[in-house]
Amino acid sequence: METMETPQAHRAPELASFVDFDPRAYVDEYYGSIGEENDALLRFFAQAYRDVPTRARMLEFGCGPTIYQLISAAPRVASIDLAEPSAAARAELSRWIAADPSAFDWTAFVSRALSLEDGRLPDPVQVGARCALIRRRVRSVIACDAFAPHPLEGVAPGSYDVVASSFVLDSVTDQRTAWRDALVGLTGLARVGGVVILASLLGAEWWTVGARRFPAVALEADEIVSALNGAGCTVDLVQTIGAEEGLTHGYRGMAFIRARRTT
Secondary structure, eight states, rough: OEEEOOSOOOOOOGGGGGGTHHHHHHHHHSSSSSOOOHHHHHHHHHHHHHTTTEEEEEEEEEEEOGGGGGGGTTEEEEEEEEEOOOHHHHHHHHHTTTTTTTTOHHHHHHHHHHHHHHOOHHHHHHHHHHHHHHHHHHEEEOOOTTTSSSSSTTTTTOOOOEEEHHHHHHSSSSOOOHHHHHEEEEETEEEEEEEEEEEEESSSHHHHHHHEOOOOOOOOOHHHHHHHHTTEOOOOEEEEEEEEEEEEESEEEEEEEEEOOOO
């Protein structure tokens, strides 16, 4: 597995607030249990990846320190590049990929995803096999910049069969123009005919890790669909849920969207 830090001359001011982002605090807060939001996420990914062409080359953009997005993707794709701007998040992620015992334990998420895929509770051997498959599929963990003219330095537009991103473009800026420009850059990394898979916050004023607040764009699902259409994509799956009751993370809900790049 390659880990690459790419120097970037361009840095958006929005990213300044992430200098002291704590990836372990983030996963502990948002993924310490499988509540309604996380269950809906896993259910969406199980559905979204069912008809993705096998042997696809996949990019997970802004993956943070998480792997839940990869569980249902791994059997369908040939390789996965993980792109993340935070060096601390890449380090946390790399610990899991290396099967470091100190890494966050994603076992419950893998087990739930497998049960959603085939309707049966998996045994520990099956869960371990899926974890091993994810690790084999990961080809690289690389730096990225959503706001740069070239989000992945040295990677040409149209390089991927699948481009996926969860809670990234909407969660690193509060500026609609910056979000829309970043979406165009992201979708451009998919080949024509390729699949784009997004998860986004809805109605977000901000989001939190502990007492820290981070920027967000207050989007609606139809606005995301319209922006994808404007970026040359045709949307074929949209799901929305409300924020989990009792949580006060600064957003009103979530949208899960699959599209194909058509132009």
